[in-house]
Amino acid sequence: MKRGHGSRKRSIEVISIATALLIWEIIARIIDVKYILPSFTSVVSAFIKLVQGGELYRDILTSLNYFVLGIGLAVMVGIPIGTLMGWFKNIDRAVDPIIEMIRPIPPLAWIPFAILWFGLTKYAAGFVIFIGAVFPILINTYTGFKHTPRVLVESGKVLGCTSNKDIIFRIALPFALPSIATGIRVGMGVGWMCVVAAELFGVSTNGIGWKIWHWNDLHHMDLVLTYMLVLGLIALIIDRVFRYLVQEWWLRWQSGVVV
Amino acid sequence: MTYHTEEGDEVPALSDINLEMKDKEFVCFIGPSGCGKTTLLRIIAGLETPDTGIITVDGEPIKGPGPDRGMVFQEYSLFPWRTVLKNITFSLELKKVPKVQREDTARQYLELVGLSKFAESYPHELSGGMKQRVAIARALVNDPKVLLMDEPFGAVDAQTRNRLQQELLKIWERDKKTLLFITHSVDEAVYMADRVVVFTSPPGRIKEIFKVELPRPRDRTSVEANVLREHLLTSLGAEMKNTIV
Ligand SMILES: Nc1ncnc2c1ncn2[C@@H]1O[C@H](COP(=O)(O)OP(=O)(O)O)[C@@H](O)[C@H]1O
Numbered sequence: 001m002k003r004g005h006g007s008r009k010r011s012i013e014v015i016s017i018a019t020a021l022l023i024w025e026i027i028a029r030i031i032d033v034k035y036i037l038p039s040f041t042s043v044v045s046a047f048i049k050l051v052q053g054g055e056l057y058r059d060i061l062t063s064l065n066y067f068v069l070g071i072g073l074a075v076m077v078g079i080p081i082g083t084l085m086g087w088f089k090n091i092d093r094a095v096d097p098i099i100e101m102i103r104p105i106p107p108l109a110w111i112p113f114a115i116l117w118f119g120l121t122k123y124a125a126g127f128v129i130f131i132g133a134v135f136p137i138l139i140n141t142y143t144g145f146k147h148t149p150r151v152l153v154e155s156g157k158v159l160g161c162t163s164n165k166d167i168i169f170r171i172a173l174p175f176a177l178p179s180i181a182t183g184i185r186v187g188m189g190v191g192w193m194c195v196v197a198a199e200l201f202g203v204s205t206n207g208i209g210w211k212i213w214h215w216n217d218l219h220h221m222d223l224v225l226t227y228m229l230v231l232g233l234i235a236l237i238i239d240r241v242f243r244y245l246v247q248e249w250w251l252r253w254q255s256g257v258v259v
Numbered sequence: 260m261t262y263h264t265e266e267g268d269e270v271p272a273l274s275d276i277n278l279e280m281k282d283k284e285f286v287c288f289i290g291p292s293g294c295g296k297t298t299l300l301r302i303i304a305g306l307e308t309p310d311t312g313i314i315t316v317d318g319e320p321i322k323g324p325g326p327d328r329g330m331v332f333q334e335y336s337l338f339p340w341r342t343v344l345k346n347i348t349f350s351l352e353l354k355k356v357p358k359v360q361r362e363d364t365a366r367q368y369l370e371l372v373g374l375s376k377f378a379e380s381y382p383h384e385l386s387g388g389m390k391q392r393v394a395i396a397r398a399l400v401n402d403p404k405v406l407l408m409d410e411p412f413g414a415v416d417a418q419t420r421n422r423l424q425q426e427l428l429k430i431w432e433r434d435k436k437t438l439l440f441i442t443h444s445v446d447e448a449v450y451m452a453d454r455v456v457v458f459t460s461p462p463g464r465i466k467e468i469f470k471v472e473l474p475r476p477r478d479r480t481s482v483e484a485n486v487l488r489e490h491l492l493t494s495l496g497a498e499m500k501n502t503i504v
């Protein structure tokens with residue numbers, strides 16, 4: 001019953017995607033100008049060529065390298081600061097105005113200083129991604145800690161948690177984990193968007209984002225579109241893998257394992 | 260005891276409480292809502308500090324929460340990210356009891372509350388009554404002298420409630436803890452307590468203390484129980500009239 005429903009739902013999705021691709025192909029053939037809209041088949045053949053040449057792997061690895069750098073730093077900075085702000089009222093009051101001042105600045109506006117401070121290195125690209133990702137992570141961590149139910153904290157105290165450290169690590173942090181996971185997911189989404197821009201200013205001559213501009217300059221719109229799709233596909237994979245890992249390993253208590 | 264709200268208002272919650280409890284005694288608190296029963300329990304637990312006065316356990320003044328006092332809260336208080344078993348081992352982990360030993364002990368208490376089959380379940384898979392049973396086991400495993408319970412069965416249905424009352428009495432007779440139990444049910448108080456403390460309308464004082472000298476196991480429907488219930492209801496009724504509901 002359930003299974004039948006599931007596969008029917010999937011078949012609708014497959015039909016939907018196939019139809020979209022077909023319409024795309026037809027329109028591209030009607031227009032028949034490669035610069036305006038490359039056809040689906042030309043994108044597929046460009047994709048195959050990129051895979052066979054090994055170029056795509058290098059681009060993906062380069063972009064992922066910046067991404068991991070930026071997200072890793074955002075996690076290492078965002079979670080501790082969010083924790084301290086969520087737990088200690090005075091730290092919250094001291095840090096919050098500063099954060100609220102910096103947060104509205106779009107990450108891309110940091111590019112000049114990123115280059116100034118880090119030169120044309122991967123660290124400059126990582127920094128821009130960091131700026132994009134750190135605030136969602138920080139704020140969701142903060143919210144998670146802030147909403148720790150009083151009764152859980154007091155249960156902890158009555159059961160023998162004597163220090164702030166005990167309460168934070170044994171009660172508030174586990175409680176905040178779902179919220180922190182959401183923060184990381186949102187942060188990764190924003191961070192990935194920053195990858196394109198971060199590569200644009202030329203810290204290296206490969207990377208998915210850089211190749212989009214490169215092939216645009218050479219009017220190879222089929223390649224531009226291919227890289228665009230790869231960009232989207234990788235974001236999707238990252239998100240799905242993260243969600244799967246979080247659900248399986250981190251937050252099993254939420255999904256409910258029935259014995 | 261006065262609460263200070265964030266708006267700067269003062270809420271008097273309790274005053275002039277003077278009560279002595281014997282070792283291994285079962286005492287029920289009953290009184291109009293808002294009269295400060297929870298507040299008193301929280302003071303005893305060490306979660307609030309009274310403006311004046313002291314509370315001692317075995318002659319030792321209370322300075323904060325401690326392992327000699329366990330508490331079962333009115334709200335569901337299990338840690339949702341821990342399995343039932345891991346909820347119960349929590350205090351033993353803090354005491355650095357080795358894993359095998361603490362899980363062994365926890366299983367004993369889980370059996371005591373009749374939930375052995377649910378050791379690996381998560382709290383959200385349990386019913387309200389089961390959650391409170393786990394909370395009782397979690398408090399007992401720390402081996403407190405005094406167990407404080409704030410309307411623990413307030414949110415469960417009548418049938419489950421009767422069962423839980425019997426189970427609690429069984430545990431109390433076996434473990435011989437001093438038990439302090441808040442209830443809003445006269446029935447519950449008469450069925451379980453050695454003494455029932457009736458509070459006045461807020462700010463609460465002790466109005467009257469009833470001794471329940473019925474033999475155990477008790478019969479809920481006996482004449483003596485009925486007489487006592489009448490007395491309690493009269494005493495309470497006078498207070499309820501003074502409370503704006
Ligand atoms: N944290 C708090 N801040 C301010 N007032 C409170 C707080 N907790 C309880 N009170 C007030 O103290 C009084 C006693 O409350 P409580 O002890 O919960 O009563 P009971 O448990 O008997 O219903 C009530 O007037 C309540 O509103």
Ligand SMILES: [Mg+2]
Binds near residue numbers: 298
């Ligand atoms: Mg109460």
